[in-house]
Amino acid sequence: xxxxxxxxxxxxxxxxxxxxxxxxxxxxxxxxxxxKEHRYEVILVSSGAVACGRSELRVEYALDSVEQxxxxxxxxxxxxxxxxxxxxxxxxxxxxxxxxxxxNFESGEQYDNQRQCMEVMLDNGVxxxxxxxxxxxxxxxxxxxxxxxxxxxxxxxxxxxxxxxSNIDGIYTGDPxxxxxxxxxxxxxxxxxxxxxxxxxxxxxRGGMESKYHTAREAAKAGIRVIIANGNRANILxxxxxxxEETVHTEFxxxxxxx
Numbered sequence: 001x002x003x004x005x006x007x008x009x010x011x012x013x014x015x016x017x018x019x020x021x022x023x024x025x026x027x028x029x030x031x032x033x034x035x036k037e038h039r040y041e042v043i044l045v046s047s048g049a050v051a052c053g054r055s056e057l058r059v060e061y062a063l064d065s066v067e068q069x070x071x072x073x074x075x076x077x078x079x080x081x082x083x084x085x086x087x088x089x090x091x092x093x094x095x096x097x098x099x100x101x102x103x104n105f106e107s108g109e110q111y112d113n114q115r116q117c118m119e120v121m122l123d124n125g126v127x128x129x130x131x132x133x134x135x136x137x138x139x140x141x142x143x144x145x146x147x148x149x150x151x152x153x154x155x156x157x158x159x160x161x162x163x164x165x166s167n168i169d170g171i172y173t174g175d176p177x178x179x180x181x182x183x184x185x186x187x188x189x190x191x192x193x194x195x196x197x198x199x200x201x202x203x204x205x206r207g208g209m210e211s212k213y214h215t216a217r218e219a220a221k222a223g224i225r226v227i228i229a230n231g232n233r234a235n236i237l238x239x240x241x242x243x244x245e246e247t248v249h250t251e252f253x254x255x256x257x258x259x
Contacts, residue, residue: 003041003122004161004241006032007150011167012231013048019055020048022083024232028165029087031237032127036093040241041122043157045130045150046084052076073134084129094126099133105152115156151215155222162219163240164212165231170250171196171209187252189220216252223258227251 008028015021032042050069053076063071081097088095098118104110118128132149147164154162173196174181187193197213216226229240229249239247 001039001041002161003043003157003159004035004163005043005045005150005154005157005159006163006165006237007045007146008047008165008231009146009167010047010051012165013046014051018051020052020080020083025083026087027234028231028237029084029091031235033088033091033093034238035241036091036127038238043118043122043128043130043153043159045146045153046080047131047146049073049076049080049131050134052079069134077131077134081129088127094124095129096121096126098128098130100130100149101133105156111156118153118157145211147211147215151219151224154219154224159224161225161227161241162216163227163229163237164215165229165236166209166212167230167232168209169230169233169248170228171213183248184250185248187216187220187250189253189255220252221255221258223254225251225254 012028013021013025032044035042050072053072053074054068056075056079057072059071077097077099081095084095098114100114104114121128130149130153132146150162150164153159168176169183171184171187171193172181173184175198184193184196193213197210212228216228219226227240227244227249228251229236229247233239236247240249244251
């Protein structure tokens with residue numbers, strides 16, 4: 001068995017109008033089911049709860065940013081996990097929800113309990129679906145985004161591979177919309193790509209390529225192979241894992257001396 005963490009962002013799971021993209025979600029589940037059949041142990045870090053909640057409820061008075069995250073995530077997480085449950089059940093695959101906070105990654109009892117929980121889930125064929133607990137994680141208690149969370153999960157669970165699914169193919173030498181820009185397929189250890197990283201946040205979530213780049217570098221230093229790929233491409237997960245030379249993406253080579 002090869003254990004991997006897959007992080008899927010809000011821009012992959014939502015439509016242009018900010019609603020949950022059921023077709024995309026179903027395709028993601030199909031691909032993860034294929035991975036399970038081919039002896040991969042999968043941990044899924046999934047964004048999309050806030051977007052799900054926002055599409056469910058119309059609030060009649062102004063909410064500040066914290067109130068919005070708390071309200072919409074509490075509603076949306078239920079909707080999101082129910083969709084995952086129904087889709088994975090078609091394959092006879094069990095899932096479990098793991099809501100976590102940044103403080104749970106400090107060494108100690110909470111860290112050990114969290115790791116043990118996911119170990120027993122994986123040992124019994126259950127896919128952990130992980131997200132930040134937005135109902136209680138606010139301001140300085142929050143992860144930067146789910147990119148950071150997925151990197152911490154990969155290190156905690158000693159995974160060999162972390163896949164960050166975005167709405168673009170990887171890291172480019174310039175603006176991806178510029179036809180002269182080229183994808184950077186491989187990032188060797190200690191290579192600095194900061195000159196190519198744009199600081200814009202994603203439209204539906206808190207992250208962006210700057211966050212993915214930081215997460216990928218830190219995970220690679222820990223000995224984890226990191227793949228940044230386009231979650232909107234058909235069959236991207238089987239392709240990038242089994243036919244990487246034929247699939248457009250950016251891959252960070254893990255450190256030969258993990259920190």
